[in-house]
Each structure stands twice: as C-alpha cells, then as structure tokens.
Amino acid sequence: MPTRILLQIDSDQHPSSFDSVVAIDAGVEQILRYGDVNADNIVPLVHGAMFTRGGDNLKHTAIFIGGSNVQQAEELMRAAESSFFGPVRVSLMLDANGCNTTAAAAVVAASRHLNLTGCQALVLGGTGPVGRRVAQLLASDGANVTLTSRSLERSREACEEISTKLENNPSLAALATTDQTSTLAALKAAEVVIACGAAGIELASEQDLRSNAALKVAIDLNAVPPAGIGGIGITDKAIEFGNGVAYGAIGVGGLKMKIHRASITSLFESNDRLLDAAEIYTLAKTIG
Amino acid sequence: MPTRILLQIDSDQHPSSFDSVVAIDAGVEQILRYGDVNADNIVPLVHGAMFTRGGDNLKHTAIFIGGSNVQQAEELMRAAESSFFGPVRVSLMLDANGCNTTAAAAVVAASRHLNLTGCQALVLGGTGPVGRRVAQLLASDGANVTLTSRSLERSREACEEISTKLENNPSLAALATTDQTSTLAALKAAEVVIACGAAGIELASEQDLRSNAALKVAIDLNAVPPAGIGGIGITDKAIEFGNGVAYGAIGVGGLKMKIHRASITSLFESNDRLLDAAEIYTLAKTIG
C-alpha cells in the first residue's frame, strides 16, 4: 500500500505545527509542508501531487490548506481546484485557522441540546470566517439564523454570501448590535447563541444571557479572556447556564480535534474529496 | 537498519512536491527538504549528511538535487562534491526539472525500435538541458547525432560541451534549422527524431516527418500543446507514425518514473554514487 502523503499548504511563513501534529495523529505518514504559499506558486505543488501516482494510488496523496488567514486559504483552494485536469485530481481540505472544524464542532455540540430545524439561532460577531461558517451550518439544518455585527451592512453582506452557498431556502437575518438594548432584543427569543467575535470583546453579558428564558445552549468560541459571552469559562463543556447549558472554546475543542482528524482520514478514501464547511459538517454529524 | 534519509536540495523557493513523492515511493523513509539553496548555503547541509553516520551506515543518507533550473542544480552538484572529504561522502543524484530521467527514458524508448549504434539521430531544439542530455546519451551509444537549434552557434557550443563528457569519439554534428527547407534537410535521413524544444514551438510538421522514409521512431518531449512535432499526441506510446512509431511526453512518462525511482533506490546501495546523465542512462537500460 502506498505511503499516505499530505501536502500541507500554508500562506503563513511557517506551516502550522498544530495542523501537522493533527495530520500525523490522523494517520498521515509523510507530510510535505509548505509555508509562504500563494495562488501563483501553489500550482507546481498541486501538479506534483497529481502527476506522481497513477490510477487508484492517486488517492494516497491529498492536500490540506491551512494558515492563519482564511481569505488567503480560500484563494489557495480555488487555485488548487483550477490546477486539476478533469479526473486527474487529489482530495482537498480547507481548515485555515481551524475555521471549518471549529464551526462544525460548535454546531454539532449545539445540536445535542435541541433540534436545530426550526429553532431560533443567534450568531454573535458573525461576519468573520468562523461566524459565517457557523451561520451557514445552522441554516443548512433549517435553523432560523440571526447574524449580528456592529455594522448592519457587514451583517447583510455576510448573510448574502452565506445564502449563495445554501440550496434549502435558508432563513438568515442580518442585525446590528450596537448597544445593550439591541443585543437584548436579539437575545430575547434565541435558543442557540454562538459567539464568534474577535478576541477581547464581550458580545453579551452574563446577566443578559441568563435573563433569556428560551436559551437552550450558549457557546463562546473565543479562547482568550475576556470571554465573548460573560460568565462562560474557556473549558466549560455542557455546564448549566441560565435555562440552558454553556460551552467554552476548549469545551468544544475535543470534538473539534476529532472532526479535524476524521476529516484528514477521509481525504484518503478517494482522490476527489473536497472538504470545506458543508462537507466537514456532514462528516462531523457522524462523529458528534 | 538505519532509516533511509534523503536530503532534497532545491534551488527554487519550494522544494518540488513531485520529487518528494517519487522519493517516498522509492523507499525513502525521511526526507529533509530544502528550498532556496545556493552554492554557498549548501555546504553545511552536505556536511550534516556526511558527519552524522559512521562507517557502513553512511550509505543510508543521500542527496538529491532538483529544482526547475538545471544550471543552478549543476552548480549545487559541483558545490556538494567539493564539500566531501575523500571517502567521507554520500551519494548524489541530479535530476533538476527531470532532465536526466526524461532524457534517459526517451533514449531507452527509442532503443526499443532500432539499434542505436551507427543509426542516424536528430535532436530538435537540442541546446537546452534535456536536449543536450538526449544527444549525449545517443552519442554515447554510437549514434550519429545531429543537434539542431535556430542558432548554429548555440548548436555548436552544445555539441562541444557534450563532446567533453564522452570518451568514445562521438559523432555529433551541429545544425541550424531556421525554416522548413533546413528542417526537411535535417529530417531526410533521420531514423530517430527527438524533439526537446521549449514549450509552444512546433519544431517539425506532421507532414515533414511522415514524408521521411527512414523514420523508425519520433519522440516529442513537450508536455504542453502545441506539440513540438505536429501530429504526436502527449499520451502517444509507440503509436504508428509514418514509417515508424511515435511517443509523446506522457507516453515516455511511465518509463521516466520507473527510472527516477530506481535511481533514488540505487543511491542507498553505497555512499559514493554520483548519478548524472550517463549513470542514470546506464541504470535506465537495465529497466527499459
């Protein structure tokens, strides 16, 4: 059986050691690690993966695209896909900054506490890469999603972009949360609240969230204090919180790691996997 | 048994993923991959390979020199050789841009269809790294080689350089092919025609080649359309063509890969292998 080879493609100077260790723990035998990759210099790297192993052996080489910058990773993903020649291709996964595995872990964790279909979901600070993915996954399962940011314009743009990725007539509403009043209004009926904002900003206070009678699950994906949702500890994992339960970033971390490893493993099942948010979420549901 | 370690030395920013995958498939267990290597910074890398394993274990470390620029690779090869201290050395292979394995595959493929000794061989666009090597290998086996380019001066320089590498009183003639008339004259008696020109230039038309009654084998090493020889498909492999047969770049690709892998494997048989064009061709003949 040919050696399982992963090309780890990273737009940062140094390819992530985190992603390398996870890949090894997922059974990758040789990692070809590249930093400082951009949409131009990725092409020969992809060709080298495509043209070295024939037939059924092609599936034993795959590509992981990471790095701290999700937008750059998305460009790399497009460039890699464009480098393929029809069926001569290798499996591809995008998880820059852990965006896809983190979003999938959060939504799978939430789904343990209520039926997502038809539920009221609130994505706080939802215009970044993780927030957009969390909203997309929730909406793909039929949740009524409200996506907030400080700017209504940016919230709307995010909702529009997410809609283009969904085929199920998604329920996505944009909202600006500029002060406590607007935040409270947003929280009022929310059964799922997932905070995805930048580090260092409290998006909702503990009191505001505890006062929400409808709350079933609150998840704070911020890993650096102060918490994105007041009162949630980084390691909280299904801890009672108001009328529901709470998770912190490390509280969903174990699940995230399982999803990350399972995704890497699945890359080698055929030569044409393409793992982005939706596909990783589908896989995550079989784990969580 | 010590781990088989290959230093993959590349003058490009990113060490070739192609070369890495082939090395792994040839049984290399650990690859130490280096990009942006030049004749200065290669020295400590070579010393690290030489001074870490003693006695018979030294042969389990070897060096591969690749990259897209063959001239730079040749400089690296010289610098690596100069870094050795007498018997304290490791095996070295040069295959920048696949120049040696491609040339060896083309000439071995040709040799299946006629006896090279004393045959009439034409190397079209022969002044580049692959063309020079193809001409060298043909001449080393006793073919009467005509090497063409648009410039007579450059053709002559190439023939002179090749002569210095051969000890068998080679038959090498330089020719300028500037128009159809000169090309037709060159083709007239050719039994072997191998096109090695830059991508995007047709060096001989299909009609001109088909009109050559002496033709036994035509090989086009250009992998990007348009073909270097009109009418040869990239995947052609011993397909009937005029009075002989034709091969395209991918048509000799399977053989090239076998030669590449076998060359890597042979690096670890002793600590003093030095694999450049002639040595790789010798090995290739035992495979093809």
Place this chain on the structure above:
Amino acid sequence: MPTRILLQIDSDQHPSSFDSVVAIDAGVEQILRYGDVNADNIVPLVHGAMFTRGGDNLKHTAIFIGGSNVQQAEELMRAAESSFFGPVRVSLMLDANGCNTTAAAAVVAASRHLNLTGCQALVLGGTGPVGRRVAQLLASDGANVTLTSRSLERSREACEEISTKLENNPSLAALATTDQTSTLAALKAAEVVIACGAAGIELASEQDLRSNAALKVAIDLNAVPPAGIGGIGITDKAIEFGNGVAYGAIGVGGLKMKIHRASITSLFESNDRLLDAAEIYTLAKTIG
C-alpha cells in the same frame, strides 16, 4: 502509541541537517523542521505542540532548539518556556551549534583521566558558548577553574555569568592570556586543559603544554586546522601527550553523538524535560 514528533527550531535559514539526522537516529518518527525562527514567530509553533495532544500523550511531542547562533537559540529557549501554560508544556532541549553536547562530551572525556573534584582546570578561549559551558560543567563538579581569553574583562564577565548558574560555591578565576608568558603561567599547574577558542587560533603551543608536568588531559575542541593546542590531531582520542593524554574534536565526537542521541531520546520520557548544559551533562555522565 502516538508518533514521536520533534519540532526542530532553528534560527538559521535552513534547519540543520546534522540535527535532523541525529534526531531520526535517536528514534524521532516525524520531524517538523523550521528555519528563520525568532522569539516572536516561535510562539504559535510552541502552542501547536502544546495544544494538540492531551494527557499522557503530550510527552510524545518535544522541541529541539538549534542553529549556528547560540545566543539566538537561548532567546528562543526563553520564548518557548514563556509560551507554556503551567503543566501544559512539552519537553525542550537546546543544543545550538552542538554547544551543550560538545561541552558535556569534553568534560566527561576529561573525567576519565582524573577526579574533577578539586582538580586544577584551565579553559582556554573560554568566553564563547562552548567555553562557558565547559567551565560551568567543570566547576559544577568541584574543579578549580581558570577561564582565559585575550581580554580580562570578558573573562570576568563570563565567570560571573557562569556563577549565577551554579549553586555549589564554584571556584572560577578569570585570566587574560595575551602572550606566551601569561599562557605559560596559566598552564603551569593545570591538570585539565580544554581549548574552546575560535577556529584558526593556536591558544597554546605543543612545547608549552608538554612542559607542564601536572598535565593529565588536554582537549582541543577546534575541528578546523590549525589546532587550538599545537600538536593535538583532530582525531586524537586519549593519545599520550606529554605527561597526560590528548583528545581532538573528532576524538570526542563519538561521545558527543551518543550524548546528543540520548538527550533527544530522554525528551520523550515526560512532557516537562528542560535540557540545557547542566541537564545534558548529568545525562552524559550516565553514558560516558
């Protein structure tokens, strides 16, 4: 059992191939190699090592800090230590330019020929990274150490810095050796002489050293001619020299390699090893 992963962190452009080969020969299964690392960009690399494996599995990831510049490596070591969160840490080893394993090998070799406790030891050219470490290890075992350089000020600074690392009321004297007279005076009673100066400078002549009746062992760590101590050959290994024996750089090289490999192996015994000069010497004494 999880794969044994070593992060090889190097401040040079290209991570040392020497250190990689030794790590592989010490049982490391996957090396994540990084060049151009500084105190800023090391932090995410360390975090990736810390946050990917839980519990007892954490000890299967470790960090090696190398490179040709010992000062930069010491900065990297401090930055790595500062990146740890309490018990969430991985084992660390510093051996930039082989400074710790070379010093440990030299002192262990010396200890084969006399009892270091209370002996008279002379460290010639002792203000560099290896010299400071040799002096530190000798003093830690109770030797009366004289450390020389051409500048009394630098010798004193080195002695002071070394004292801060020792808890046993060390005996360390600074001396300037500016000519043969001062060198002869320094050599007079020395039982152990270890030359650690820069390449290309003879720190003591053969005659001066042979005239020293007290001499039990002389070690020259300079690997490039001319010798740091006249008359010592690079490969000398416990060769008779005056009233004692002599070792050259390669003469202690075999022991150095054993110490290097054993140190790497010991990194994986727990997740909290911190291997710098003293710890590597302690380990070396169990080998030599």
